[in-house]
Amino acid sequence: MPHADVIAFIAFLLASAAVVAGAVWVVTLTNLFRAALSLGLVLLGVAMLFLLLKAEFLALVQVLIYVGAILTLVVFAIMLTAKLHDGPTGPRSRARVPAAIVSVGLFGLLAAVTAPLRWPEAPAAEAVTIAGLGQQLVTTLVLPFEVVSLVFVAALVGAVALATAGKK
């Protein structure tokens, strides 16, 4: 099906354009609120890439947890601390040029190392199913799964303790 391939590739290009543009905005915009909204663009683009890679469940989780929960939380935090954003503490960012050199250099290095690699062709890999994913989570990966739930409890207790510390 060449037509489906072409459409998938165009969708991939659109999603990557959204991801790259959003990522650049996230790190360069001085207005943090706009940076958070650009992060939303990046997250939606990555969710679209997950869809193109046939990871529908992960795309759903990405939209629900990242865009729905984490981004909302970040926007709340930005608004609650809004009066501190324009403090008298000097410029909002530092060492832009060296940082740009380091990150572009790192990208060049990573691209130069990974681009010539030839990955062995897998024999027509089947898409991963939700059923397979769920089965792995309760059999082989049951330990990391439980550790993650433990981390969740610890994070919850820690966040509550931090938020209420010092109050009688």
Added chain:
Amino acid sequence: MIPLRYVLLLSEALFCAGVYGMLTRRNAIGLLLAIELMLNAAALNFVVFSRAYGHVQGQAFALFIIALAACEAVVGLAIILRLSRTANTINADSVNLLKG
């Protein structure tokens, strides 16, 4: 199917954007946003290799990354809010309470 190499390049670009953000932002919330970018790049890598080789565990670990990112955001933002109340700043450079 989308060539593996292009997705790898994209995730490398995403990661390096996160590195740039980590190096330049002074605001602690800005640093958190940059960390989210880097975590997303890692998750994207896991998913693309899981697709290329039909392996379930890649997706499972991408799921763990998303879960841990949620924990990290919750604790990080709680610390930042607490910091904004006690130290009256969220500038990562000017928090030097523990400095010897």
